[in-house]
Structures are given as C-alpha cells and as structure tokens.
Amino acid sequence: MIQTVFSAALPVGESLVVRKNRIGEHMRSGPRIAVITGMHGDELEGQYVAFELARRLTERPADLHGMVDIYPAVNPLGLSSHERGVPQFDIDLDRTFPGDKNGSLTEVLADALVRDLEGTSVCIDIHSSSIYTQELTQIRIDEHNARPLVRLAALLNARLVWTRKPVAARESTLSHTLNERGIPTLVVDMGAGMRLDEEAGSWLVEGILRLLEHLHAWTGPTIALPNPLVSNGSNVCTLRCESPGIFLPSAMHGNRVQKGSLVGSVCDPLSGTVRQQIVAPCTGLLFTLRTYPVVYPGSLLARILEVRI
C-alpha cells in the first residue's frame, strides 16, 4: 500500500511529497522493518534495492510475517535534480534530524519522518559513496552502538562492518536519532554516487531478507554471503594524493592487494610524466578506490583494510 509520509506545498503549485510502500499491512503482530533511501539525491544505489525488495516481498506474500516500509526517496527534490542536499535550501537533509515540526521545510520533513518511523523494529538507511570513489558494500556503526548492531549488520551480506568513533557532526543524522530512541538503525554505504550496481544491490536485498528471517518475519528463500570483515578502523590504511593530476588506477576495486604493489598513478597530461606512484602500504582488501580521475593534494585515492591473505 502506497502511503504519504509527508506533503508540503511548493511556491508555484508543485508539491514536495514523500511516499512509502508498506508491504504486509495486515501483519500488525509481527516486526516492522523500515528501509530508507534517497536521503542524498545524488546517491542512487538504494533505488534498485527499494525496487527489488518490493518486488521480492510482493512476489511471495505468504512468506512475509511482518511489515516492511520502503521509503525510496526521502529527499525527492534532490533525487529529481541529482543534488546531494535539498535544492534551494542548500541543506544536507541528513544533518537536520530529529527535525522540528515548527521549523523550516526540511526540519518539518525530518520531524515527520522520525514520527513515521516510531515503533519500527529495525531501520536500514541506504547511502552510496560520492561520485569520486567506489565503495564495497559496508555497514557503518558508531562504536557506542556496536554491540547490538554488529550482529544485525552481519546479516546484510556486506563485505565490511566498520565501527567508528562517534563525532558531533553525526549527531544530527537520522541513524543517530533513531538509535538514541531505541530503534536499531544500520547505515549502508555502497557503490558510487550517480551510479547503480544491480549486483551489489541484489546481494543487499538478500541480506535484508536474511535480517527479516532473523526477526521471524520471512520464511522465503535467502542467500547468504560469507560473514563480513569487522573493523574498528585501526586497520584501515587511507591513501591520499600528494600532487595534483589525473589518477589512473592499477589495482582492481574489491580485490586484495599486496604490500608494495601499485594501486595507481597520478599523472601530468601536460608533461607526460608520472607525478606520484601510489603503492599499497599494507596487504589487504581494497575496499575504496577513486573513480573520478581529477585529483588534488589531499584527495582520497583508496582505502585498504589490512587483513592477512
């Protein structure tokens, strides 16, 4: 059942409308799971997950024993204009939570979303990387929430679960707000901005079905990938650029790299010279790789999770 979560009039007769698809409306005694995406308008990986999850669940209604709310576009103006923030307001919607019912349009939207999510058993907030880098599917968790969330995160078929030190800037995110209110919320970061990887999305859908199964809300088929690597960040090697230029990757994203092997080069098209060779400082999994070629000093080029091969 398609439901309207939030609606507001725009200046010239248009409307800002956030909708959700509630599947399993009659399953009121079971758990209720929310899948949210489209918070940042230039992150599209979640659109396929929303589509495919809705398709899978409606295909086998007898196997669903709970409610699943799918919110494909909580920032519809951003999605339509491929902008990360909310157009005109120049605001990151995921820095406005818990919102304010008497505040600006974006704060009222955030407040409405939080209210709509009250009573949810588990929430999954799907994001993509930026247009600059490609990420393996990973679940990011603030470390003070790690204990209850890592077990749930491990079900989602991600390659990595990354527990991070909390920072003040994330206190105004949806995930922080919901976790503080006792709703376990997992943030997925995957793929690349402005792109859509169906294979990665399909694995995440299988993972969401595994989570539903764990909550006794799904008796249909599921497919499990091996357990993810879990890191607190201490074994993450971050590679940044030292010279401006054009980055040409040599290593394959998602592959394991050996310490000392070439990850990529920063080149100068004007002189035809290589300005910097980027060498792996450790052996491990190349889970982040630059895809946008133009780089400046300090640009993120790659991240390697140091693990034994």
Ligand SMILES: [Zn+2]
């Ligand atoms: Zn995002």
